[in-house]
Amino acid sequence: MKKTNNIILETSLKALLFFIVLYSVYIFTAGHYYPGGGFIGGLMTAGAIVLLLITYDIKTVQRILPVNYRIITAIGLLLAIGTSASSLLFHVPFLTHRFTHVELPVLGEISLHTATLFDLGVYFVVVGVTMTIIQTIGEDE
Amino acid sequence: MTTIVNFIIGFLILAGALLFLIATFGVIRLPDVYTRNHAASKAATLGVMFVLLGTFLYFYSVEGHFNSRLILGIVFLFLTSPISGHLINRAAYNSGVKLWDQSVRDDLKEYHKKMQDDSSAD
Numbered sequence: 160m161k162k163t164n165n166i167i168l169e170t171s172l173k174a175l176l177f178f179i180v181l182y183s184v185y186i187f188t189a190g191h192y193y194p195g196g197g198f199i200g201g202l203m204t205a206g207a208i209v210l211l212l213i214t215y216d217i218k219t220v221q222r223i224l225p226v227n228y229r230i231i232t233a234i235g236l237l238l239a240i241g242t243s244a245s246s247l248l249f250h251v252p253f254l255t256h257r258f259t260h261v262e263l264p265v266l267g268e269i270s271l272h273t274a275t276l277f278d279l280g281v282y283f284v285v286v287g288v289t290m291t292i293i294q295t296i297g298e299d300e
Numbered sequence: 301m302t303t304i305v306n307f308i309i310g311f312l313i314l315a316g317a318l319l320f321l322i323a324t325f326g327v328i329r330l331p332d333v334y335t336r337n338h339a340a341s342k343a344a345t346l347g348v349m350f351v352l353l354g355t356f357l358y359f360y361s362v363e364g365h366f367n368s369r370l371i372l373g374i375v376f377l378f379l380t381s382p383i384s385g386h387l388i389n390r391a392a393y394n395s396g397v398k399l400w401d402q403s404v405r406d407d408l409k410e411y412h413k414k415m416q417d418d419s420s421a422d
Contacts, residue, residue, distance in 0.1 A: 171383050178376055182369075 165214065172214050179207040187282055188275075197278035201285030208290055217297055228290040235283025242276040305361045312354030319347030332400040333392045341385025348381075349374050 183203035190196030211220050246255040258272035326339025356370040399406060 167383060167386055171379060175376075175379060178372065178379075182372065 168214050172210065176207055176210065179203060179210065183207065187278070190278060191272065191274070197281030198285055201282040202289065204282075205286050205289035205293075208286075209293060212293070212297065217294065228287040228294065230287075231283050232287030232291065235280045235285075235287060237280070238283065239277055239280030242273055242280065302361070305357065309354045309358050309361070312350045312357065316347040316350030316354065319343045319350065323347060331402075333397050334389055334399065337385050337389050337392075341381055341388075345377060345381040348377055352377070 183200045183206075186195035186203060187197060187200030190200070208220070208224065211223065215223075242256075243254045246257075247253060249255075256273045256277070258270055258274075260268055260270050262268055320343075323340050323343035326343060327336050330336045330339055352370050352374050356367060356374075359365045359367050359370075393408065393412070
């Protein structure tokens with residue numbers, strides 16, 4: 160295959176990836192009060208990695224992000240099960256969540272909720288499953 | 301003050317919609333892929349940016365809500381839309397789509413031919 164120089168796409172990617180990843184993190188963290196959450200944030204992060212895959216080939220991306228996405232999926236499922244099952248330790252029903260208000264030095268008052276950890280599990284599962292599907296199809300020759 | 305802002309918002313939204321219309325007419329009327337892409341990627345980008353700016357001004361002045369996501373959207377579109385136009389045109393040229401038969405200049409032709417001869421010689 161002929162090597163082509165795709166310098167416009169490669170240069171713009173360096174700026175665009177920050178936008179996309181930052182926005183996906185914003186979507187993930189804003190999910191409790193605004194539209195968003197783990198699913199759409201995970202899909203957007205997977206979209207950023209797909210943009211990397213479009214620009215470079217699959218081996219380069221594996222070197223940039225040395226991650227096994229099946230393990231990411233497993234970690235996400237463990238987080239989801241762990242946060243739901245840990246409520247059993249406090250003698251309350253399965254999937255009972257708690258929240259508290261915390262005063263942080265710079266950010267001010269923040270409400271921390273255990274549902275965020277559950278959402279983080281959803282986020283990991285979505286990123287892992289999407290990237291596993293795309294990489295499995297991409298590697299097929 | 302509010303009247304002036306409302307006038308600017310209306311102008312921006314209408315100008316954006318007019319630019320969409322011009323881009324659509326350009327895509328229908330122009331003869332080949334490259335000129336069509338020229339119309340679509342430039343006019344539609346400016347149209348979307350106008351509409352987003354009008355929406356941002358509306359929410360900022362009327363509702364008093366500073367929506368930074370719209371600013372981010374304007375910047376993002378300004379970055380990505382010309383790049384996608386460039387990539388589509390490049391893919392079309394590399395896969396051998398003919399220029400309009402009344403085109404007078406094709407500076408890339410000789411270079412492209414040389415590259416193809418080099419790759420076939422390998």
